[in-house]
Amino acid sequence: MSSNDIIVSLDIGTSKVRAIIGEVNNGVINIIGVGSADSEGIRKGAIVDIDQTVQSIRNAVDHAERMVGIQISDVYVGIQGNHIGLQTNHGVVAVSNEDREIGEEDIERVLQAAKVVALPPEREIINLVPKQYLVDGLEGISDPRGMIGVRLEVEATIVTGAKTAIHNLVRCIEKANLRIAGIILMSLASGQMALTKDEKMMGTALVDIGAGSCTIAVFEQGSIVATSTLPIGGEYVTSDISYGLRTQTEQAEKIKQKFGCALIEDAAEDQKFKVMRMGSNVEKEFSQVDLTNIIEPRMQEIFHLIHQEVRRLGYGDKINGYVLTGGAVTMPGTLALAQHELEASVRIAVPDFIGVRDPAFTSGVGMIQYVSKYMRNRPVPVQKKSASRKPGAPTASKPGLFEKLKNMFSEFI
DSSP, X not given: OXXXXXXXXXXEXXXXXXXXXXXXXXXXXXXXXXXXXXOOSEETTEEOOHHHHHHHHHHHHHHHHHHHTEEEOEEEEEEOSTTOEXXXXXXXXXXXXXXXXXXXXXXXXXXXXXXXXXXOTTEEEEEEEEEEEXXXXXXXXXXXXXXXXXXXXXXXXXXXXXXXXXXHHHHHHHHTTOEEEEEEEHHHHHHHHHOOHHHHHHOEEEEEEOSSOEEEEEEEXXXXXXXXXXSOOHHHHHHHHHHHHTOOHHHHHHHHHHHOOSOGGGOOTTOEEEEEOTTOSSEEEEEHHHHHHHHXXXXXXXXXXXXXXXXXXXXXXXXXXXXXXXXXXXXTTHHHHHHHHHTSOEEEOOOOSTTOOSGGGHHHHHHXXXXXXXXXXXXXXXXXXOTTOOTTOOOTTOOXXXXXXHHHHGGGO
């Protein structure tokens, strides 16, 4: 990367779409802009309405643009869901340089060789994650650049996804008049930010609890080894509050954010609030204890299902701890409840950047860190935002369909 690059990440969630602008200056990341918009058209982490999703993306990106005063044309977008699959593969190439020094070109070739794998027609590769490189049989190399050798190998994890889900995501980004600089598995991005090197080595489950889905990623030996998505999350808690207090879902969400507590022991009987009930003009008073009696059973169930899923993946006894992140873990009492239900050491990961110190931003900030570390040769061009530009209007730098096709086939001409 050059000394000063802009990276834009887009986290499309069930409740919010977040656009985060990161500036990388000599390897140091600064978060300079954050745009957030209510998410429409997403249910349980999956796109169910393209037009509504496009509008949410435009709103989030425009919000971020106004904050920083630049025009965003390219974004790195996160993907997750139960369609994600992991498989390992091996790549081998001969070192091309006459002096046998391994360069960027050799690494690129060996990674391309590792991508040669038989896939069903409905699936495609999203990411390739190198586990280790081997130079003339010597194992455990993390970066072979500059080493001398004849034969270069790589052991890698291939992340695949359903073409339908990937293409719908791409379609939404393109209809929002943006270009995709890269698609990144959310769990990889979150792991980059939330986990320490030791946690990745020792065996840790990273659990991202969002509004509509809960993504579990198991890291072991420094690499992601298993992933799964459960269709549960914070909106189930909101729904329970709505039924329990007989109020509107929007009102229930506000009550949850202001007075919510996940553990009855931590709830205060003297903290009261009034709720306008459905079918009535009269407000009824409730205490935080009443609210927590609704929230705690659902949160217990969520952690119970997470524990079950980790066991089902075959890592029940191999996990040394859990790291929680996502918007639904900010509620007071969540950590203590999780430690009790998961019967393990648990901590909550929070990004350590001004303006995004909230577990809800872990994936978005993680994507910026992931790009700056692993995709550093692909910076995102930006230009100054013009006052006359309407939200979502195409930028001058975007090629048309003919240009895209011409570029795509240029290497064969």
